[in-house]
Amino acid sequence: MHVTIIGGGGFIGRKTAQSLAEKGSLRGQTIQSLTLADIAAPDTLDAPFAVHTTACDITDRASVDQLITTDTDVIFHFAAVVSSHAEEDFEVGMKVNLDGTLNILERCRMLGTCPVVVFTSSLAVFGGEVPDPITDHTIPNPQTSYGMQKAIGELLLNDYSRKGYVDGRGFRLPTISVRPGKPNRAASSFMSSIIREPLNGEPAICPVDEDQEHFYLSPRRCVENLIKGAELNAPDLGQQRCMTLPGQRLSIRQMIDALTAVAGPKPAKLIKWEAQPDIAAIVRGWRFDYRFDKALALGLKADTSFEDNVRYYMEDDLPNT
Amino acid sequence: MHVTIIGGGGFIGRKTAQSLAEKGSLRGQTIQSLTLADIAAPDTLDAPFAVHTTACDITDRASVDQLITTDTDVIFHFAAVVSSHAEEDFEVGMKVNLDGTLNILERCRMLGTCPVVVFTSSLAVFGGEVPDPITDHTIPNPQTSYGMQKAIGELLLNDYSRKGYVDGRGFRLPTISVRPGKPNRAASSFMSSIIREPLNGEPAICPVDEDQEHFYLSPRRCVENLIKGAELNAPDLGQQRCMTLPGQRLSIRQMIDALTAVAGPKPAKLIKWEAQPDIAAIVRGWRFDYRFDKALALGLKADTSFEDNVRYYMEDDLPNT
Numbered sequence: 258m259h260v261t262i263i264g265g266g267g268f269i270g271r272k273t274a275q276s277l278a279e280k281g282s283l284r285g286q287t288i289q290s291l292t293l294a295d296i297a298a299p300d301t302l303d304a305p306f307a308v309h310t311t312a313c314d315i316t317d318r319a320s321v322d323q324l325i326t327t328d329t330d331v332i333f334h335f336a337a338v339v340s341s342h343a344e345e346d347f348e349v350g351m352k353v354n355l356d357g358t359l360n361i362l363e364r365c366r367m368l369g370t371c372p373v374v375v376f377t378s379s380l381a382v383f384g385g386e387v388p389d390p391i392t393d394h395t396i397p398n399p400q401t402s403y404g405m406q407k408a409i410g411e412l413l414l415n416d417y418s419r420k421g422y423v424d425g426r427g428f429r430l431p432t433i434s435v436r437p438g439k440p441n442r443a444a445s446s447f448m449s450s451i452i453r454e455p456l457n458g459e460p461a462i463c464p465v466d467e468d469q470e471h472f473y474l475s476p477r478r479c480v481e482n483l484i485k486g487a488e489l490n491a492p493d494l495g496q497q498r499c500m501t502l503p504g505q506r507l508s509i510r511q512m513i514d515a516l517t518a519v520a521g522p523k524p525a526k527l528i529k530w531e532a533q534p535d536i537a538a539i540v541r542g543w544r545f546d547y548r549f550d551k552a553l554a555l556g557l558k559a560d561t562s563f564e565d566n567v568r569y570y571m572e573d574d575l576p577n578t
Numbered sequence: 579m580h581v582t583i584i585g586g587g588g589f590i591g592r593k594t595a596q597s598l599a600e601k602g603s604l605r606g607q608t609i610q611s612l613t614l615a616d617i618a619a620p621d622t623l624d625a626p627f628a629v630h631t632t633a634c635d636i637t638d639r640a641s642v643d644q645l646i647t648t649d650t651d652v653i654f655h656f657a658a659v660v661s662s663h664a665e666e667d668f669e670v671g672m673k674v675n676l677d678g679t680l681n682i683l684e685r686c687r688m689l690g691t692c693p694v695v696v697f698t699s700s701l702a703v704f705g706g707e708v709p710d711p712i713t714d715h716t717i718p719n720p721q722t723s724y725g726m727q728k729a730i731g732e733l734l735l736n737d738y739s740r741k742g743y744v745d746g747r748g749f750r751l752p753t754i755s756v757r758p759g760k761p762n763r764a765a766s767s768f769m770s771s772i773i774r775e776p777l778n779g780e781p782a783i784c785p786v787d788e789d790q791e792h793f794y795l796s797p798r799r800c801v802e803n804l805i806k807g808a809e810l811n812a813p814d815l816g817q818q819r820c821m822t823l824p825g826q827r828l829s830i831r832q833m834i835d836a837l838t839a840v841a842g843p844k845p846a847k848l849i850k851w852e853a854q855p856d857i858a859a860i861v862r863g864w865r866f867d868y869r870f871d872k873a874l875a876l877g878l879k880a881d882t883s884f885e886d887n888v889r890y891y892m893e894d895d896l897p898n899t
Contacts, residue, residue, distance in 0.1 A: 347687075347741065366668075385817035387715045394708045396717045397733070398818050405737035409730050412718070416726040420668065496706035497719050 258286035259328045263315060263361065264335030265293030268437055269377070271302070272480045272573075273333055278304035283331060284373070284488050294324050295336070315357030318364070325364045331373040331487055334361055340381055341442055343403040354406035362413055366422040374414065375487045376427040378499055380472065380547070382408040389546040393500055400542075411499040418491075418498050426486050426494060428552070431474040431504030434512070435566055437574035444539040448473070451509070452516050452567060455524030456575060464533030465540055467510040472545045474504045474559065475566040477573060482557045489555055500551040503559035515563035520571070579607035580649045584636060584682065585656030586614030589758055590698070592623075593801045593894075594654055599625035604652060605694070605809050615645050616657070636678030639685070646685045652694040652808055655682055661702055662763055664724040675727035683734055687743040695735065696808045697748040699820055701793065701868070703729040710867040714821055721863075732820040739812075739819050747807050747815060749873070752795040752825030755833070756887055758895035765860040769794070772830070773837050773888060776845030777896060785854030786861055788831040793866045795825045795880065796887040798894060803878045810876055821872040824880035836884035841892070 260283060264270045274293055282288055288306045293299045294313035301308050313324045315336050325332065336357060337343075343350025358376070365372055382405075383391050385398030397408035407429075414425035435456075436449035447464055448471060454461035474482075482502050517525050549557075560566055581604060585591045595614055603609055609627045614620045615634035622629050634645045636657050646653065657678060658664075664671025679697070686693055703726075704712050706719030718729035728750075735746035756777075757770035768785055769792060775782035795803075803823050838846050870880075881887055 394717050396715050396818075399733070399737065400740065400817065402737055402741070405733050408733050412720070412726050412729050412733075416720065416723055419721065420723070496721060497717075 258283055258288045258330050259290045259292070260288055260331045260333070261292040261294060261324065261329050262333040262335065263294050263313065263324070264333075264337065265310070266295030266297065266299035267335055268476065269433075269479065269483070270295070270333070270335050271299070272476055273335075273483060274302055274304075274308075276480050276484060278302060278306075280484070281305050283484070292324070315360055316352045318360045321360040321364045325361065325368065325372070327368055327370050329370070329372050331375070332361065332365075333375045333483065333487070334358065335377050337377075337403075337407075339443065340379075340401050340403040341444075343406065344401050347402055350402050350406055354403065355409055358410045358413060362417045362423060366417065371421055371424055373487055374423045374425045375483055376410055376414050376425060376499075377483070378407045378411050378427045378429040379404060380429050380431060380501065380544070382411065382429065383544055384542075389544065390548050391501075391544055391546060392548040393497070393551045415498050419496075424491050425498045426489060427499035428483060428486055429499070429501040430479060431472045431502060431547075433476055433479055434473045435570035435574070436476065437570070444536050447536070451528050452512060453570060455516065455527040456520060456567070456571060458527075460527045460529060462529050462531050463509060464531060464536040465509060466537070467513070468508050469537070469540060470506055470508050470545045471540070471543065472504045472506050472547055473512075473563070473566065474502060475569045477569040478558060478560050482552075485557060493555060497551070500555075501547050501549045503549045503552050503557055504547065505559050505563065506545050506547070507563055512563050516567050519564050519567040579604055579609045579651050580611045580613070581609055581652045581654070582613040582615060582645065582650050583654040583656065584615050584634065584645070585654075585658065586631070587616030587618065587620035588656055589797065590754075590800065590804070591616070591620070591654070591656050593797055594656075594804060595623055595625075595629075597801050597805060599623060599627075601805070602626050604805070613645070636681055637673045639681045642681040642685050646682065646689065646693070648689055648691050650691070650693050652696070653682065653686075654696045654804065654808070655679065656698050658698075658724075658728075660764065661722055661724040662765075664727065665722050668723055671723045671727055675724065676730055679731045679734060683738045683744060687738065692742055692745055694808055695744045695746045696804055697731055697735050697746060697820075698804070699728045699732050699748045699750040700725060701750050701752060701822065701865070703732065703750065704865055705863075710865065711869050712822075712865055712867060713869040714818070714872045736819050740817075745812050746819045747810060748820035749804060749807055750820070750822045751800060752793045752823060752868075754797055754800055755794045756891035756895070757797065758891070765857050768857070772849050773833060774891060776837065776848040777841060777888070777892060779848075781848045781850060783850050783852050784830060785852060785857040786830060787858070788834070789829050790858075790861060791827055791829050791866045792861070792864065793825045793827050793868055794833075794884070794887065795823060796890045798890040799879060799881050803873075806878060814876060818872070821876075822868050822870045824870045824873050824878055825868065826880050826884065827866050827868070828884055833884050837888050840885050840888040
């Protein structure tokens with residue numbers, strides 16, 4: 258069993274690699290090697306199998322051809338430029354998120370080995386005119402170029418699977434919280450930092466009302482789902498290989514109450530409420546009323562309560578002090 | 579007003595050109611020129627404006643760049659390889675239906691003139707796991723590569739429109755009947771030939787049961803809708819530029835009854851009932867329970883009864899004898 262993670266330098270890629278290192282096997286077979294690829298070669302990690310790290314530019318077909326070989330059994334394709342970047346630079350988004358995904362699928366088609374491909378899609382495929390709730394049968398009507406490119410990735414993954422070129426499975430990720438690391442420019446950044454920074458002993462700003470709802474999944478449960486996703490049997494996936502991952506619909510207030518329940522009253526006092534109308538307007542445009550029946554039927558899981566999300570951050574990611 | 583029809587050699591392209599020639603204007607402006615492009619230069623036609631005919635290979639970006647210029651105000655993009663061809667030859671389907679559409683949209687983006695682009699999509703985008711009825715909010719879950727490529731075309735058209743690169747509008751065509759011309763290898767071919775051949779005084783074979791239902795639109799009404807579609811105001815299209823065209827759900831029996839009502843009892847006697855289980859199985863897999871609320875709200879129309887479809891064929895397409 259040879260596994261390749263494309264986007265292996267990102268935090269979901271790294272956590273997937275760590276989880277595979279702990280597990281040692283995938284789809285019932287011992288892992289012989291893991292290749293971590295990203296635009297710059299990622300750091301390696303300790304594992305009971307060989308770990309290769311390599312730079313791969315998925316927009317360059319030759320680079321993809323070198324990465325994916327007849328030995329490759331399972332590909333986790335997490336590489337993408339994010340929403341704000343794809344919106345600012347249309348060409349970069351098309352190159353990485355569309356051409357890059359096509360390069361990976363075309364390489365697999367040429368090899369004729371039908372590897373398992375796990376693709377991370379996004380709830381950004383949804384929006385526009387569709388009514389709530391958003392189900393497995395709702396049309397993607399994306400309102401960002403990133404969402405358009407992910408929705409195209411889903412269609413490609415489905416058809417390449419139907420034709421037997423890959424054995425694909427695509428998962429639309431809820432907003433991941435508590436995300437480790439630093440705040441970034443994403444409008445959703447605060448959805449992790451209002452929990453993460455206070456647990457790190459640092460102040461954080463909440464730019465929206467406490468009753469603002471959204472749809473969340475912890476990094477730990479996300480990675481569990483992606484690995485389970487790789488292990489699903491193709492016939493169980495039916496005619497639609499892509500689905501929304503289970504998540505929890507929560508208000509900011511519920512998240513902060515969970516923080517306090519797990520870590521006591523001190524961290525929440527580090528949250529400053531500073532209305533940022535531009536951020537609030539973006540977030541109000543997002544959907545949070547999702548159904549995920551297909552993923553549940555296949556055994557994929559949401560977190561049980563946001564208290565778990567807080568605990569997972571403390572156990573997995575809290576910096577040593 | 580300069581209009582270009584890509585796929586101008588096909589029967590929908592030709593009928594659109596003829597209709598524009600009769601009308602003389604589009605979007606409230608007098609037409610100065612019409613360019614008919616296809617993989618081979620189409621025949622010209624009589625019109626009160628200049629008609630140019632040219633060969634254009636949409637898979638070749640340079641060929642597209644030559645066709646579409648800063649003068650181009652409205653593009654009808656009808657060019658595609660059909661379902662069975664795209665299924666047999668995956669690469670040709672991807673090149674024409676995906677890369678070709680991208681070449682057209684990218685050329686428009688580079689020009690910066692935001693032309694109106696009318697794109698013909700297909701009900702082949704639907705299928706798979708989605709429940710009936712299929713509405714404007716149903717996810718495309720195509721079960722052919724052609725359907726996948728058309729669904730991607732819809733996503734691209736929407737996003738290029740959202741970004742202001744084109745002013746797109748996409749229409750999923752019902753099965754067109756009565757289609758002029760000869761039978762072809764499409765599984766749906768008999769849905770026109772059981773009406774057309776008897777009206778031409780020739781025998782025809784019906785390979786399915788008389789209670790088989792399907793979803794139809796006449797060529798005349800189809801072209802009216804596509805031209806109205808070009809004339810819609812962008813703000814009225816909202817956040818979803820693509821929609822199912824109105825059609826009629828009919829059984830084979832209802833179609834034959836309409837044939838008899840219009841043309842008397844003789845033509846129906848030329849229909850031979852020869853069960854073809856392979857054709858019947860394909861057709862049984864097709865959906866026919868569609869809703870088309872958005873198109874209706876925008877003033878697009880189905881035929882009133884299949885008797886009209888029969889009459890339109892006799893008026894527009896019956897060969898002179």
